[in-house]
Amino acid sequence: MNNQLENINQAIWELKQMIEAEPERRSLRRDLLRFFFESRQYVEKRSGIPEEERSFLMLQERDSVCCVLLHGAGGTPVEMQPLAEHLFSQGYSVYGVRLPLDPKTADTGFGEYIRSMLPGEKGRQNLQKIRSSNSWSECLSHSRIVLETVLGYSSATYLIGFSFGATLALELALRNPLKGTILLSPALVPASNRRHMLFKFWRKIFPSLVKNMAPVRSTMLEFIDNVRTGLKEVPEPMLVIQSADDPVISARGFQILRRASTHPGSRFVLLENGGHVIIKGDRSPKVFDICSSFIRDI
Numbered sequence: 001m002n003n004q005l006e007n008i009n010q011a012i013w014e015l016k017q018m019i020e021a022e023p024e025r026r027s028l029r030r031d032l033l034r035f036f037f038e039s040r041q042y043v044e045k046r047s048g049i050p051e052e053e054r055s056f057l058m059l060q061e062r063d064s065v066c067c068v069l070l071h072g073a074g075g076t077p078v079e080m081q082p083l084a085e086h087l088f089s090q091g092y093s094v095y096g097v098r099l100p101l102d103p104k105t106a107d108t109g110f111g112e113y114i115r116s117m118l119p120g121e122k123g124r125q126n127l128q129k130i131r132s133s134n135s136w137s138e139c140l141s142h143s144r145i146v147l148e149t150v151l152g153y154s155s156a157t158y159l160i161g162f163s164f165g166a167t168l169a170l171e172l173a174l175r176n177p178l179k180g181t182i183l184l185s186p187a188l189v190p191a192s193n194r195r196h197m198l199f200k201f202w203r204k205i206f207p208s209l210v211k212n213m214a215p216v217r218s219t220m221l222e223f224i225d226n227v228r229t230g231l232k233e234v235p236e237p238m239l240v241i242q243s244a245d246d247p248v249i250s251a252r253g254f255q256i257l258r259r260a261s262t263h264p265g266s267r268f269v270l271l272e273n274g275g276h277v278i279i280k281g282d283r284s285p286k287v288f289d290i291c292s293s294f295i296r297d298i
Helices: 002-021 026-046 077-089 110-116 121-132 136-153 164-173 194-205 207-213 215-230 252-260 284-297
Strands: 056-058 066-070 093-097 157-162 180-184 238-243 267-271
Touching: 002 026, 026 056, 026 136, 056 077, 066 077, 066 136, 066 164, 077 093, 077 157, 077 284, 093 136, 136 157, 136 164, 136 215, 157 164, 164 180, 164 215, 180 284, 238 252, 238 284, 252 267, 267 284
Parallel strands: 066 093, 066 157, 157 180, 180 238, 238 267
Antiparallel strands: 056 093
16 A cells, blocks of 8 residues: 555656646646545545545536535534535535544544553554544644645635534635635534533543543544634635534634634624534525525625
């Protein structure tokens, strides 16, 4: 596998060199994006990820606006598929990113943690697997590489994230030249329900234990705390959509983003209802229409 990855990386490097020599050749940029996507598919396949849960690419035959989609912490690219199909039908190209998170450990990861306590090398390998596959820094780095590749194909690129993916999108938007950013149920301030408060309490008392037992939730909370406390202003256009009855994310985050926005084209839509997963269910058609109209109007 290492030799094949080296060959893939070499081919990508050669394509980039060709693009630098002939920047006007759009076909080379298209080839680079396709080849990069195929390399991601190859890695995900070799990692045992089911086909329906891998990254996806919907590329228009003509030059078009591009949208990069980031899923939530407990999901996979498949949850973004309906939105992707809607955007593609509107004439936009779409890249759905597979984040390096393990959805099986999204809540507690208790079973994996117990197996990691087994004596010997196998237990240590299990523990290392839990830690390495659920790092927010790895998610951010992985998303940045995809975004930079897509931007190399088209500067007219929008970043769209759901929940934890929206927090990643916000962080990347502050450091990359995007046409705009769409944040759906952005995980900026967790809802202060009993479950979250209990988790926060145990995380404070036993940080290492909780991080191993609930790696995805732990990495999510650590990251959103960093992003929220470091947020000052968002100068680029953004669309934020959240439901007022979201049981997972507090509307305080929605208001923080509204205050931070300085672009006159930014939009903020607070739905009366729809829960947390507004990319599915009865509210999703309205959400999709708002997204595509925002892209069309900016």
